[in-house]
Amino acid sequence: xxxxxxxxxxxxxxxxxxxxxxxxxxxxxxxxxxxxxxxxxxxxxxxxxxxxxxxxxxxxxxxxxxxxxxxxxxxxxxxxxxxxxxxxxxxxxxxxxxxxxxxxxxxxxxxxxxxxxxxxxxxxxxxxxxxxxxxxxxxxxxxxxxxxxxxxxxxxxxxxxxxxxxxxxxxxxxxxxxxxxxxxxxxxxxxxxxxxxxxxxxxxxxxxxxxxxxxxxxxxxxxxxxxxxxxxxxxxxxxxxxxxxxxxxxxxxxxxx
Numbered sequence: 001x002x003x004x005x006x007x008x009x010x011x012x013x014x015x016x017x018x019x020x021x022x023x024x025x026x027x028x029x030x031x032x033x034x035x036x037x038x039x040x041x042x043x044x045x046x047x048x049x050x051x052x053x054x055x056x057x058x059x060x061x062x063x064x065x066x067x068x069x070x071x072x073x074x075x076x077x078x079x080x081x082x083x084x085x086x087x088x089x090x091x092x093x094x095x096x097x098x099x100x101x102x103x104x105x106x107x108x109x110x111x112x113x114x115x116x117x118x119x120x121x122x123x124x125x126x127x128x129x130x131x132x133x134x135x136x137x138x139x140x141x142x143x144x145x146x147x148x149x150x151x152x153x154x155x156x157x158x159x160x161x162x163x164x165x166x167x168x169x170x171x172x173x174x175x176x177x178x179x180x181x182x183x184x185x186x187x188x189x190x191x192x193x194x195x196x197x198x199x200x201x202x203x204x205x206x207x208x209x210x211x212x213x214x215x216x217x218x219x220x221x222x223x224x225x226x227x228x229x230x231x232x233x234x235x236x237x238x239x240x241x242x243x244x245x246x247x248x249x250x251x252x253x254x255x256x257x
Contacts, residue, residue, distance in 0.1 A: 002034045006056065012049030013195050014042060021057030027110045028066035029081075036088045042097055049203070050195040051095070053118060054102040054188065055111075061103040061127065062111025067136065070234075070243045078141075079231025085110065085142035086223050089117035093147075094214060096207035098198050102191040103127045104184065108166065113144040116151060119210060121177070122191050123169040124184035129177060130166030136246060137238030137254060141230035146222045152176055 001007065006017040016038050018025035042048050055061040073081065092099055092114075101107075101118035108130045115121050115129070123129075131140050131148065139145060140161065149157040152175045160167065172178045182190045198206060233239050238254045245252035 002038070004031045005034050005038060007038060009045075009047060011192075011196060012047065012199050013052055013192060014045075014048040014050070015052045015054070017054055017056050018062050019056040021055075021059070023066065024060035024063035024106060025055040025057070025111070026064055026066045027062060027085075027114075028069055031066075032085060032088055036091070039088065039091050039095070042095055048097060049199045050097055051099040052102060052188075052191055052195060053099065053114070054191075055104055058105065060105040060111070061101070061107040062114055063106040064109030064111055064132070067243050067246045070136075070138075071240060071247075073234050075231045075234040077231075078234030079227050082141035082227040082230040085113070086227060089114060089143050090223075092117045093119075093143075094210055095119075096210060098195060098206065100191050100195055102187050103129070103169075103178070104187055106166075109133055109140070110142050113140055113142040113147065116147040116177075117143065120179050120194070122180045122182060122187060122194075123172060123178045124187045125169055125181055126184055127169040127172070127181075128166045129169070129172045130164065131161050132164035132166070134162060135164045135252065136242035137236055137240075137252075138233050138242070139226070139229060141226060143223060143226065145226050148177075150217060 004020050006019045008015045020026060042051055099118045100120040100122060101115040103115055103121060103123040106128050107115045109132060112129050112131055131144055133139050156175055169181045173181045237257045241254060242252045
């Protein structure tokens with residue numbers, strides 16, 4: 001059905017596997033639109049009781065965005081990409097059915113943002129999390145500046161985003177970014193076991209919880225600010241340099257312009 005996603009519905013659990021292992025499951029526009037379509041099925045299909053997101057291959061959950069697309073974007077297209085990514089991840093975050101990210105490897109950039117939009121996050125011991133966008137002349141643009149701050153607090157969030165340094169699964173657990181860390185071989189069984197337990201609870205009650213948690217947070221103005229900032233950075237020479245350096249596998253030479 002999809003070119004970049006594998007899906008399966010079993011025991012009420014709708015499993016979505018990002019399937020671009022040759023690109024470390026990186027997000028591009030096509031993947032985002034396929035994800036949007038898959039998310040649309042969740043509410044429509046009454047047989048779906050919960051959702052499990054994971055990545056194909058041994059290396060990555062989702063290792064960020066497809067940087068090769070960035071060089072051609074205008075500021076307006078950059079802002080549109082941010083807003084579209086925010087919209088899709090917001091639908092995941094506000095989904096009335098439990099959504100669990102089983103992070104089996106790298107969750108970087110947009111992949112980390114995707115994991116943060118899920119209600120629950122399990123990580124394999126070898127998983128790594130990070131928001132390396134400043135190394136490309138960008139900032140997180142799919143809601144990452146907002147969700148990371150809410151999950152780990154402003155100080156840790158700023159350090160992770162400003163440095164772009166990745167952290168281990170153990171550190172992610174320590175700071176509250178993930179719910180549980182397990183051996184890689186136990187990741188999917190542990191994720192499924194928890195979702196099956198949740199499915200035994202009252203569905204209407206469970207469905208109310210994501211909305212209540214979102215209501216406890218501040219308004220959504222931060223998302224607009226983030227999208228505007230993300231789009232503005234597409235005017236910068238630093239973005240072109242960062243993306244080019246990434247694709248050419250060389251250190252970037254930023255000039256603050």
